[in-house]
Amino acid sequence: MAIIFIAAIVVTPFIGGLLRGIDRKLTAHMQGRIGPPIQQPFYDIIKLFSKSQIITTRSPLLLVYGYLLFIVAAVVLFALKQDLLMLILVLGVADVLLVMGSFSTRSPYSQIGSNRELLQMFSYEPILILASIAIYMETGSFLISRIQQPLLPTLWPVYLALLIALIILMRKSPFDISASEHAHQEIVRGIFTEYSGLYLGLIELAHWYELVLVLAVISLLWTAGVWPGILLALFSWFIVLIIDNINARLTWSWMIRTSWVAGIGLSILNIIGLRLFGG
Secondary structure, eight states, X not given: OHHHHHHHHHHHHHHHHHHHHHHHHHHHHHTTOOOOOTTHHHHHHHHHXXXXXXXXXXXXXXXXXXXXXXXXXXXXXXXXXXXXXXXXXHXXXXXXXXXXXXXXXXXXXXXXXXHHHHHHHHHHHHHHHHHHHHHHHHHSSXXXXXXXXXXXXXXXXXXXXXXXXXXXXXXXTTXXXXXXXSTTSTTTTGGGTTOOHHHHHHHHHHHHHHHHHHHHHHHTTTOTTSHHHHHHHXXXXXXXXXXXXXXOOOOHXXXXXXXXXXXXXXXXXXXXXXXXXXX
């Protein structure tokens, strides 16, 4: 258990950084560019850690550490195959801390980004909770260790809903509304505007943990730790990249309608189907 604990903390960010680097490389090729090297995210985060700090207010700093620690705690819960619902709630607390940190600054860009981040949470959190309920109905437990059989044949609507949640969590188009990576958009970096140096690096590190964690949750729809589950997660990640590159950013209201009607709707229909027909 100690080895799993250490491996989850040490290995996960390397996987997340590698996925981030491949993401940028594939996106560049899709757009007819060469793109940065795959290892560029690691260079970026090392550079952020070495920069001097510009602090407008100290209140967000503690919240940044809390954001990272709660996401790491959720990763450890998954690695130890603990309660899936608890994992999702811990992940939700982490996101709330990030929003609180940005709300505590006076930057209008940060305030707008924080409001939109809350809307994103209201969009994907219900999907994650409903997905865990569907898995519970199939396995009889919220424990990840109890998942011993492929779930995709009976939970494919939940899988489609999780794809929508993955797009929002990765902040990809058409749902990159709280923090845009493109300078031509009106909120620029939005929720991350007031962060720099070490603290921006910690947030980016937390994103790497979060990306791997959500992909790991998707892999549960096959079987945790089995190659088909890993391939399913990577396939889902690649689908998100394609969607990101063929869509422009849409409005927050469109995101809410999509996630609640399509995402939550598919999850509820799947749960009703399991209840009526017993999987």
